[in-house]
Amino acid sequence: MKLLLTKLFENQQLDRQEACAVLQGIGQDKYNAAQIAALISVYIMRGINIEEFLGFRDALYQLGTDLTALNAYKPLDIVGTGGDGKNTFNISTLSCFVVAAAGYKVAKHGNYGASSVSGSSTVMEQHGVKFTNNIGELERSLDKANLCFLHAPMFNDALKVVAPIRRELGVRTFFNMLGPLVNPIRNQHVLLGVFNLKMLRMYQYIYQNTNIDFSIVHSIDGYDEISLTDSFKVVTKLGEQLCTPNQLGFEQLNQTSIYGGETVEQAAAIFSDVIHNRATSAQKNVVIANAGFAIQLVDKQKTIEECIGLARETIESGKLKETYRLFLELNS
Incomplete structure (x- = not known):
């Protein structure tokens, strides 16, 4: 997380795999509240690009419960x-x-x-x-x-x-x-x-x-x-x-x-x-x-x-x- 935050603070963007990995880490409780708040704050200030957005979505899909049976x-x-x-x-x-x-x-x-x-x-x-x-x-x-x-x-x-x-x-x-x-x-x-x-x-x-x-x-x-x-x-x-x-x-x-x-x-x-x-x-x-x-x-x-x-x-x-x-x- 430290490396990713440094990258973001330098106004660089994450690729889809990096975005997916960092949100998976949040779901696995790998980071503290201050680190998560810092990550969130970056995107409040600069917005999110499509690759980051898709990566975050990928992670939430992987972390989420599957209820697709109710799609019937x-x-x-x-x-x-x-x-x-x-x-x-x-x-x-x-x-x-x-x-x-x-x-x-x-x-x-x-x-x-x-x-x-x-x-x-x-x-x-x-x-x-x-x-x-x-x-x-x-x-x-x-x-x-x-x-x-x-x-x-x-x-x-x-x-x-x-x-x-x-x-x-x-x-x-x-x-x-x-x-x-x-x-x-x-x-x-x-x-x-x-x-x-x-x-x-x-x-x-x-x-x-x-x-x-x-x-x-x-x-x-x-x-x-x-x-x-x-x-x-x-x-x-x-x-x-x-x-x-x-x-x-x-x-x-x-x-x-x-x-x-x-x-x-x-x-x-x-x-x-x-x-x-x-x-x-x-x-x-x-x-x-x-x-x-x-x-x-x-x-x-x-x-x-x-x-x-x-x-x-x-x-x-x-x-x-x-x-x-x-x-x-x-x-x-």
Whole structure:
């Protein structure tokens, strides 16, 4: 690690094998917290290149639990990189539950918030969800409630080691970027939110060299999801488009209307309000928009207008509330 840190401090870059080896070393608990924090800090200051990114991903694949047997369900994941500094409520996680309630299989990979008040694992735990890495229990939840939740550190030793360091740093790190790529089920359908265009292009490059059916979304004002606060890009294997909220029948929102609050309890309350169809129209619409694009990713016969309509009906009919009740029964 000393040699690698010296190389990085001299503004040199790691090759793919070096990047893989150093992250494997973290997962094997070879380095102390100060060394890991120094490594992370390098990439906060200068960013990460494609070879380093692929090397880190390779290591996480090798260190992670293999749940690819659950690919038989063809589940979708909706995930954001986080780190956009916007502190929204748990839009991606709620969108996952809407998609599941609409009848599609979802395997949500999540973690505690490192740079925001409430990550997906944070809000799940706040609602009494017990995390598991038991494949039988995960399959039962996926089978009966259409959704299972994968708490990332339970499936990867490296993520477990760096979790407390990331929390103490409290800023965006390259682990925000890696998380969406290392769902242990290796989902073949992924709706990914990114907070800048450089990251969008990096993921686009990586996904185009896989068999993953992807949709990458980015709001022009810097959100790692469809925020409805500005125009947003949607990139798939077929190309890209720039959309506005008005084109999809939504009013453009102001940023304060999708703020997640100052505490975990406030974020959890917003989450519950959306589940029970008592949220504000802004909170509900932003979830509907993200769920709509996720539904279209797995059900391409439907127009985006039909997918948005299905997402709205799922919330307003009570299907979302019923699916979430069943999920809690299976996972508490």
